[in-house]
Amino acid sequence: MPRTGRRPGNQDTREAILAAARQAFAERGYDKASIRQIATTAGVDPALVHHYFGAKDKLFLTAMEAPIDPGKAIDQVVSGGLAGIGERLVRMFLTVWDSPAGTSAAALVRSAVSHDWSARMLREFITTQILRRVIAKLDLDPTEAPLRASLVASQLMGLIMARYIIKLEPLATAPRETLVATVGPTIQRYLSGPLDQ
Amino acid sequence: MPRTGRRPGNQDTREAILAAARQAFAERGYDKASIRQIATTAGVDPALVHHYFGAKDKLFLTAMEAPIDPGKAIDQVVSGGLAGIGERLVRMFLTVWDSPAGTSAAALVRSAVSHDWSARMLREFITTQILRRVIAKLDLDPTEAPLRASLVASQLMGLIMARYIIKLEPLATAPRETLVATVGPTIQRYLSGPLDQ
Known part of the structure; x- marks a missing residue:
């Protein structure tokens, strides 16, 4: 089967971003948490966060493991x-x-x-x-x-x-x-x- | 201060009764759980259960650590x-x-x-x-x-x-x-x- 859509990306990097996101959303709340700060905590470029997870609301849903949007x-x-x-x-x-x-x-x-x-x-x-x-x-x-x-x-x-x-x-x-x-x-x-x- | 009311009873025995009661209420439900069976599990006489905790509803409240009746x-x-x-x-x-x-x-x-x-x-x-x-x-x-x-x-x-x-x-x-x-x-x-x- 051909691979379609986005590449899954480096699993460790993804996990580091999600961990940083969970911490930011829990500590600062959704509105005050920023992609830039989450990227800094995870030690990656903000563009990579966007690339893997899309906009902030999508990152939030993924970080929460929300079953639906x-x-x-x-x-x-x-x-x-x-x-x-x-x-x-x-x-x-x-x-x-x-x-x-x-x-x-x-x-x-x-x-x-x-x-x-x-x-x-x-x-x-x-x-x-x-x-x-x-x-x-x-x-x-x-x-x-x-x-x-x-x-x-x-x-x-x-x-x-x-x-x-x-x-x-x-x-x-x-x-x-x-x-x-x-x-x-x-x-x-x-x-x-x-x-x- | 004079001691009033019931004696606290043997602590180990009380705990054994409460553990048996929690198991019985959780597994069989309130209606089917019996003081007699709880006493048997705890290895004590049913009269002792009554003596320590009163009727079944009081035992249930104590076993649940319910803050009020x-x-x-x-x-x-x-x-x-x-x-x-x-x-x-x-x-x-x-x-x-x-x-x-x-x-x-x-x-x-x-x-x-x-x-x-x-x-x-x-x-x-x-x-x-x-x-x-x-x-x-x-x-x-x-x-x-x-x-x-x-x-x-x-x-x-x-x-x-x-x-x-x-x-x-x-x-x-x-x-x-x-x-x-x-x-x-x-x-x-x-x-x-x-x-x-």
Whole structure:
């Protein structure tokens, strides 16, 4: 079979860059971490980091071993606007978690809960790769958007805990559409309802 | 100071009983674990287990190192009936987690997420010590009650994850009453609202 796409590159160099990236994202957060500084820590040229991993968000996803790039899935969910977004978000979310990618994602969550640095990575991932995109695409009041987004995250994380980690019945084996119908309205209210009723 | 209450008992014996209890609860679940079998595993008389730890639910709380006995707090919350229970449950829950007991509880959750056996213990704890009591005291349709209860648990676990473990802002530092006002209605709907709207 012919080799296609990028060469894998020197494995040690790749690993050194990923280790430097994990450290930078965990210690400084996504926004303050820079490719230049990660390259310096890894002892390579910044251009090599770009060459191996692409832009910062792609490097972050690789460093976290994120099983999917949430960008496309979120674009699809939010492109329909606020109407019905609660159900669409729960359906997309459960579809990913019920797929093989869900196993890797569960490992990420387990690690985040046990280790402070991975908790910070997960927080950065949820904030910058998921919630920020959702907020940016929906026409939310900027003074309320961060609280709305973190409430959405709390219910979705709880769904993950109950269904895939703690395996609490009957939620753990409930049909996906049952959860879409019951949890969807919660997400809808957190995003578009009044916040205090 | 005079010694009051029960004698602490032989420390090795207590530890042997607790180890046997953890194994039994994790492997067989709360309902199927028996004091008699735990005593046999620990090589002691069942009466001694009762003497040291009291009834099965007390032994379970001690074996889990549960920071509080949820029984009383739940009785207080559910005694007011379904009206307003969402806000009362969130307020009670956050009050416990914001107290020193919350630190021990966070350790429990971390352990449950990392280890299968403690995930099972936490599931048994949530199911038998919390949800079962809530269901028993509220007049819920028995065919819907288990799903309602596990939906409540999903949102409360997610609140714990977002506020105390991942520390997602602004939820992590939001005033308690903000969360009572925003998450309370979710719990209320899961317990008393129609399940599909």
